[in-house]
Amino acid sequence: MSDSHARESASQQSPILQARGLSKHVASGDRRLTILDGLDLSVMPGESVAILGSSGAGKSTLLALLAGLDAPSHGELDLFGSSLPSLDEDGRAALRAGRVGFVFQNFQLLPTLTAQENVLLPLELLPGRDHQERAREWLTRVGLGERLDHLPKQLSGGEQQRVAVARAFVTRPELVFADEPTGNLDRDTGAAIIELLFEINREAGTTLVLVTHDPHLARRCERCLRLEGGRLEVLDRDEVQA
Numbered sequence: 001m002s003d004s005h006a007r008e009s010a011s012q013q014s015p016i017l018q019a020r021g022l023s024k025h026v027a028s029g030d031r032r033l034t035i036l037d038g039l040d041l042s043v044m045p046g047e048s049v050a051i052l053g054s055s056g057a058g059k060s061t062l063l064a065l066l067a068g069l070d071a072p073s074h075g076e077l078d079l080f081g082s083s084l085p086s087l088d089e090d091g092r093a094a095l096r097a098g099r100v101g102f103v104f105q106n107f108q109l110l111p112t113l114t115a116q117e118n119v120l121l122p123l124e125l126l127p128g129r130d131h132q133e134r135a136r137e138w139l140t141r142v143g144l145g146e147r148l149d150h151l152p153k154q155l156s157g158g159e160q161q162r163v164a165v166a167r168a169f170v171t172r173p174e175l176v177f178a179d180e181p182t183g184n185l186d187r188d189t190g191a192a193i194i195e196l197l198f199e200i201n202r203e204a205g206t207t208l209v210l211v212t213h214d215p216h217l218a219r220r221c222e223r224c225l226r227l228e229g230g231r232l233e234v235l236d237r238d239e240v241q242a
Contacts, residue, residue, distance in 0.1 A: 014081065016175055016207050017043040017066060022075035023230075024061055035061050037230030038075070045174070048201065048208040050218035052240070053227035059211040060179055062227060066209065067100060067177050068092035080174070097125045101168030101176040101206075103197065105183035107160040109152040115139055116148040119167045126171060138166035142196060158189035162196065169200055176201065178210040182217065194220065215240045 024036040035058040043049055053059045064070040065077065068084045069092075077084045082095055101122070102108070109118045119135040139148055142162040152160050161181065168176050181197060182190030198220055201208050210221060218224045224235040 015042045016045045018078045020076040023073050025073045048221040049223045050221035051211045052218050057227045063211045098171045099174045101173040103168045103178040103181045105180035107164050114149045115163045122171050138170045142166045161193050175207045
């Protein structure tokens with residue numbers, strides 16, 4: 001495909017994720033706190049987008065809303081062309097199944113399941129008979145082929161996050177949300193996890209929405225935004241300051 005045709009094709013794509021006037025309010029005693037205030041966001045298929053912000057800015061709240069894990073107070077939010085606020089919890093889960101992966105700061109592995117069993121979890125609702133093999137392949141891909149039967153408590157923090165990365169990508173998702181994926185890791189381990197995450201994401205062509213307070217990590221994404229005062233502002237990636 002020529003460059004002009006590729007650009008034309010890209011311009012005809014619809015956003016994989018779109019928020020319009022998204023707001024989130026929470027009660028605090030007799031006060032109402034505004035966490036997000038009429039926020040707009042559009043993410044195209046295949047993009048990598050970083051959302052920067054200080055601690056308490058509402059980054060994790062925003063990510064939960066975008067993924068349909070929480071409901072907005074006001075506004076419109078479309079995922080894969082479907083309105084998330086119009087769906088109940090089961091409907092949102094069905095929409096995400098096999099199409100959305102997650103990498104969390106605190107790993108979110110089930111402590112009583114082995115590494116392989118944790119990676120198998122998102123495959124349970126999908127058809128197919130090769131789930132065990134796919135889980136093994138992905139754990140091998142992230143360097144844990146010899147740790148399939150280990151429980152999370154038998155793994156280091158970096159190894160647990162590798163399990164989480166394998167779990168996020170095992171369904172070949174269209175979209176991956178990452179919430180401070182290196183927040184609980186030391187610098188060297190975190191750097192290795194980030195290299196792994198971006199390498200796999202690049203190979204898979206997955207859309208990535210990454211929440212972080214780390215400007216070095218944000219600059220790895222194609223587009224950088226800052227969450228401040230409940231709104232998003234566009235940042236020049238080259239000007240994101242450490």
